[in-house]
Amino acid sequence: EDKVVQSPLSLVVHEGDTVTLNCSYEVTNFRSLLWYKQEKKAPTFLFMLTSSGIEKKSGRLSSILDKKELSSILNITATQTGDSAIYLCAVETPPGTYKYIFGTGTRLKVLA
Amino acid sequence: NAGVTQTPKFRVLKTGQSMTLLCAQDMNHEYMYWYRQDPGMGLRLIHYSVGEGTTAKGEVPDGYNVSRLKKQNFLLGLESAAPSQTSVYFCASRPSGSTDTQYFGPGTRLTVL
Numbered sequence: 001e002d003k004v005v006q007s008p009l010s011l012v013v014h015e016g017d018t019v020t021l022n023c024s025y026e027v028t029n030f031r032s033l034l035w036y037k038q039e040k041k042a043p044t045f046l047f048m049l050t051s052s053g054i055e056k057k058s059g060r061l062s063s064i065l066d067k068k069e070l071s072s073i074l075n076i077t078a079t080q081t082g083d084s085a086i087y088l089c090a091v092e093t094p095p096g097t098y099k100y101i102f103g104t105g106t107r108l109k110v111l112a
Numbered sequence: 113n114a115g116v117t118q119t120p121k122f123r124v125l126k127t128g129q130s131m132t133l134l135c136a137q138d139m140n141h142e143y144m145y146w147y148r149q150d151p152g153m154g155l156r157l158i159h160y161s162v163g164e165g166t167t168a169k170g171e172v173p174d175g176y177n178v179s180r181l182k183k184q185n186f187l188l189g190l191e192s193a194a195p196s197q198t199s200v201y202f203c204a205s206r207p208s209g210s211t212d213t214q215y216f217g218p219g220t221r222l223t224v225l
Contacts, residue, residue, distance in 0.1 A: 041219055042202060042216035045214070045215075102147075
Protein backbone atom coordinates (compact mmCIF):
# COMPACT_ATOMS: atom_id res chain seq x y z
CA GLU A 1 0.00 0.00 0.00
CA ASP A 2 1.34 3.42 -0.94
CA LYS A 3 2.10 5.71 1.98
CA VAL A 4 3.74 8.97 2.95
CA VAL A 5 5.15 9.45 6.44
CA GLN A 6 6.24 12.74 7.94
CA SER A 7 8.35 13.37 11.00
CA PRO A 8 8.32 14.78 13.52
CA LEU A 9 4.58 15.10 14.06
CA SER A 10 5.09 18.34 15.91
CA LEU A 11 7.92 20.66 16.78
CA VAL A 12 8.33 23.73 18.97
CA VAL A 13 11.30 26.02 18.39
CA HIS A 14 12.36 29.58 19.17
CA GLU A 15 12.72 32.36 16.65
CA GLY A 16 16.04 32.17 14.87
CA ASP A 17 16.36 28.40 15.12
CA THR A 18 16.83 26.21 12.06
CA VAL A 19 14.44 23.30 11.56
CA THR A 20 14.48 20.23 9.33
CA LEU A 21 11.26 18.44 8.49
CA ASN A 22 11.27 14.96 7.01
CA CYS A 23 9.06 13.18 4.51
CA SER A 24 9.53 9.56 3.50
CA TYR A 25 7.46 7.66 0.97
CA GLU A 26 6.69 4.18 -0.20
CA VAL A 27 4.96 4.24 -3.56
CA THR A 28 4.93 1.84 -6.46
CA ASN A 29 6.02 4.40 -9.02
CA PHE A 30 7.27 7.86 -8.13
CA ARG A 31 7.08 11.00 -10.20
CA SER A 32 6.93 14.04 -7.92
CA LEU A 33 6.87 15.12 -4.29
CA LEU A 34 5.28 18.35 -3.17
CA TRP A 35 5.53 20.45 -0.02
CA TYR A 36 2.72 22.68 1.20
CA LYS A 37 2.34 25.11 4.09
CA GLN A 38 -1.02 25.22 5.84
CA GLU A 39 -1.81 28.02 8.21
CA LYS A 40 -5.40 28.57 9.26
CA LYS A 41 -7.03 27.63 6.01
CA ALA A 42 -6.04 26.18 2.65
CA PRO A 43 -2.63 24.61 1.98
CA THR A 44 -0.36 26.81 -0.11
CA PHE A 45 2.25 25.39 -2.44
CA LEU A 46 5.93 25.60 -1.52
CA PHE A 47 7.97 23.23 -3.71
CA MET A 48 7.69 20.46 -6.25
CA LEU A 49 10.58 18.01 -6.44
CA THR A 50 11.13 15.50 -9.18
CA SER A 51 14.90 14.98 -9.38
CA SER A 52 17.27 13.72 -6.72
CA GLY A 53 19.88 16.04 -5.30
CA ILE A 54 18.61 19.28 -6.78
CA GLU A 55 17.82 21.80 -4.07
CA LYS A 56 14.82 24.06 -4.45
CA LYS A 57 15.06 27.32 -2.56
CA SER A 58 12.71 30.14 -1.69
CA GLY A 59 13.98 32.69 0.79
CA ARG A 60 14.68 30.92 4.07
CA LEU A 61 13.04 27.70 2.92
CA SER A 62 14.75 24.99 0.95
CA SER A 63 14.01 21.40 0.04
CA ILE A 64 15.78 18.47 -1.51
CA LEU A 65 14.78 15.01 -2.69
CA ASP A 66 16.72 11.78 -2.19
CA LYS A 67 15.25 9.08 -4.42
CA LYS A 68 17.69 6.50 -3.14
CA GLU A 69 16.46 7.00 0.42
CA LEU A 70 12.85 7.60 -0.75
CA SER A 71 12.71 10.80 1.22
CA SER A 72 12.77 14.56 1.19
CA ILE A 73 13.66 17.23 3.72
CA LEU A 74 12.34 20.74 4.13
CA ASN A 75 14.70 23.17 5.85
CA ILE A 76 13.70 26.48 7.36
CA THR A 77 16.52 28.72 8.54
CA ALA A 78 16.24 31.69 10.91
CA THR A 79 12.66 30.76 11.79
CA GLN A 80 10.07 33.46 12.45
CA THR A 81 6.71 33.28 14.24
CA GLY A 82 5.09 33.55 10.81
CA ASP A 83 6.53 30.14 9.94
CA SER A 84 4.19 28.55 12.48
CA ALA A 85 1.98 26.23 10.44
CA ILE A 86 1.37 22.64 9.44
CA TYR A 87 3.77 21.52 6.71
CA LEU A 88 2.34 18.87 4.41
CA CYS A 89 4.17 16.54 2.08
CA ALA A 90 2.40 14.85 -0.85
CA VAL A 91 3.48 12.35 -3.48
CA GLU A 92 1.91 11.91 -6.90
CA THR A 93 1.00 8.30 -7.48
CA PRO A 94 0.55 6.61 -9.86
CA PRO A 95 2.65 8.84 -12.14
CA GLY A 96 0.67 10.83 -14.65
CA THR A 97 -2.62 10.50 -12.76
CA TYR A 98 -2.23 13.76 -10.85
CA LYS A 99 -3.52 11.95 -7.76
CA TYR A 100 -1.72 12.66 -4.52
CA ILE A 101 -1.16 10.87 -1.22
CA PHE A 102 -0.57 13.23 1.67
CA GLY A 103 1.37 12.67 4.83
CA THR A 104 -0.16 13.55 8.19
CA GLY A 105 1.85 16.77 8.33
CA THR A 106 4.32 18.31 10.77
CA ARG A 107 2.92 20.98 13.06
CA LEU A 108 5.58 23.64 13.63
CA LYS A 109 5.26 26.27 16.33
CA VAL A 110 7.82 29.08 16.49
CA LEU A 111 7.97 30.96 19.77
CA ALA A 112 9.01 34.61 19.95
CA ASN B 113 -9.63 35.91 -10.57
CA ALA B 114 -11.32 34.31 -7.56
CA GLY B 115 -9.32 31.08 -7.81
CA VAL B 116 -11.03 28.18 -6.04
CA THR B 117 -14.10 28.98 -3.97
CA GLN B 118 -16.19 26.72 -1.73
CA THR B 119 -19.75 27.07 -0.54
CA PRO B 120 -20.74 26.99 2.29
CA LYS B 121 -17.90 27.84 4.69
CA PHE B 122 -19.57 26.20 7.69
CA ARG B 123 -22.48 23.82 8.12
CA VAL B 124 -24.04 21.83 10.93
CA LEU B 125 -26.16 18.82 10.00
CA LYS B 126 -28.12 16.27 11.94
CA THR B 127 -27.47 12.58 11.35
CA GLY B 128 -29.36 11.41 8.28
CA GLN B 129 -29.67 14.81 6.62
CA SER B 130 -28.29 15.41 3.15
CA MET B 131 -26.33 18.29 1.72
CA THR B 132 -24.21 19.36 -1.22
CA LEU B 133 -20.91 21.18 -1.08
CA LEU B 134 -20.06 23.32 -4.08
CA CYS B 135 -16.59 23.94 -5.43
CA ALA B 136 -16.03 26.44 -8.23
CA GLN B 137 -12.85 27.43 -10.05
CA ASP B 138 -12.33 30.14 -12.64
CA MET B 139 -8.89 29.04 -13.88
CA ASN B 140 -10.14 26.64 -16.58
CA HIS B 141 -8.45 23.73 -14.80
CA GLU B 142 -9.05 20.18 -16.01
CA TYR B 143 -8.57 18.38 -12.72
CA MET B 144 -10.62 18.86 -9.58
CA TYR B 145 -10.46 17.10 -6.22
CA TRP B 146 -12.32 16.74 -2.97
CA TYR B 147 -10.33 16.01 0.21
CA ARG B 148 -11.22 15.70 3.84
CA GLN B 149 -8.90 16.67 6.65
CA ASP B 150 -9.24 15.22 10.12
CA PRO B 151 -6.95 15.85 13.11
CA GLY B 152 -3.79 13.79 12.81
CA MET B 153 -4.84 12.33 9.45
CA GLY B 154 -3.54 14.77 6.87
CA LEU B 155 -5.56 15.21 3.67
CA ARG B 156 -7.39 12.19 2.28
CA LEU B 157 -8.76 12.11 -1.24
CA ILE B 158 -12.50 11.44 -1.47
CA HIS B 159 -13.23 11.75 -5.19
CA TYR B 160 -11.62 13.49 -8.10
CA SER B 161 -12.34 14.43 -11.69
CA VAL B 162 -10.07 14.54 -14.71
CA GLY B 163 -12.47 16.57 -16.82
CA GLU B 164 -16.02 17.66 -17.36
CA GLY B 165 -18.43 14.75 -17.09
CA THR B 166 -15.90 12.39 -15.47
CA THR B 167 -15.41 11.37 -11.83
CA ALA B 168 -13.39 8.72 -10.00
CA LYS B 169 -13.03 7.38 -6.48
CA GLY B 170 -10.20 8.31 -4.19
CA GLU B 171 -9.03 6.78 -0.92
CA VAL B 172 -12.20 7.34 1.15
CA PRO B 173 -15.23 7.56 -1.20
CA ASP B 174 -17.85 5.74 0.90
CA GLY B 175 -20.83 7.87 1.87
CA TYR B 176 -20.10 10.55 -0.73
CA ASN B 177 -21.13 11.18 -4.32
CA VAL B 178 -19.83 13.75 -6.78
CA SER B 179 -20.74 15.32 -10.07
CA ARG B 180 -18.90 17.47 -12.59
CA LEU B 181 -21.52 18.63 -15.06
CA LYS B 182 -19.63 21.83 -15.85
CA LYS B 183 -15.87 22.17 -16.08
CA GLN B 184 -15.73 24.92 -13.49
CA ASN B 185 -17.85 23.20 -10.82
CA PHE B 186 -17.34 20.06 -8.74
CA LEU B 187 -20.10 19.09 -6.33
CA LEU B 188 -19.73 16.81 -3.32
CA GLY B 189 -22.90 15.25 -1.95
CA LEU B 190 -23.65 13.57 1.33
CA GLU B 191 -26.89 11.59 0.97
CA SER B 192 -27.26 10.60 4.62
CA ALA B 193 -24.79 12.36 6.87
CA ALA B 194 -23.10 10.47 9.71
CA PRO B 195 -21.06 11.82 12.66
CA SER B 196 -17.97 10.17 11.10
CA GLN B 197 -18.26 12.69 8.27
CA THR B 198 -17.56 15.58 10.62
CA SER B 199 -14.46 17.08 9.06
CA VAL B 200 -12.98 19.97 7.13
CA TYR B 201 -13.49 19.53 3.40
CA PHE B 202 -11.11 21.02 0.88
CA CYS B 203 -11.58 21.31 -2.82
CA ALA B 204 -8.61 21.69 -5.16
CA SER B 205 -8.02 22.09 -8.86
CA ARG B 206 -5.06 21.93 -11.17
CA PRO B 207 -4.29 22.26 -14.86
CA SER B 208 -3.16 19.24 -16.84
CA GLY B 209 0.56 20.11 -17.19
CA SER B 210 3.02 17.91 -15.32
CA THR B 211 4.88 20.77 -13.67
CA ASP B 212 1.80 22.38 -12.20
CA THR B 213 0.44 21.99 -8.72
CA GLN B 214 -2.94 21.98 -7.04
CA TYR B 215 -4.70 25.12 -5.90
CA PHE B 216 -6.86 24.74 -2.83
CA GLY B 217 -10.10 26.35 -1.79
CA PRO B 218 -10.57 27.82 1.71
CA GLY B 219 -12.34 24.77 3.10
CA THR B 220 -15.78 23.90 4.48
CA ARG B 221 -16.12 22.95 8.12
CA LEU B 222 -18.89 20.39 8.47
CA THR B 223 -20.23 19.11 11.77
CA VAL B 224 -22.67 16.22 11.88
CA LEU B 225 -24.52 15.83 15.17
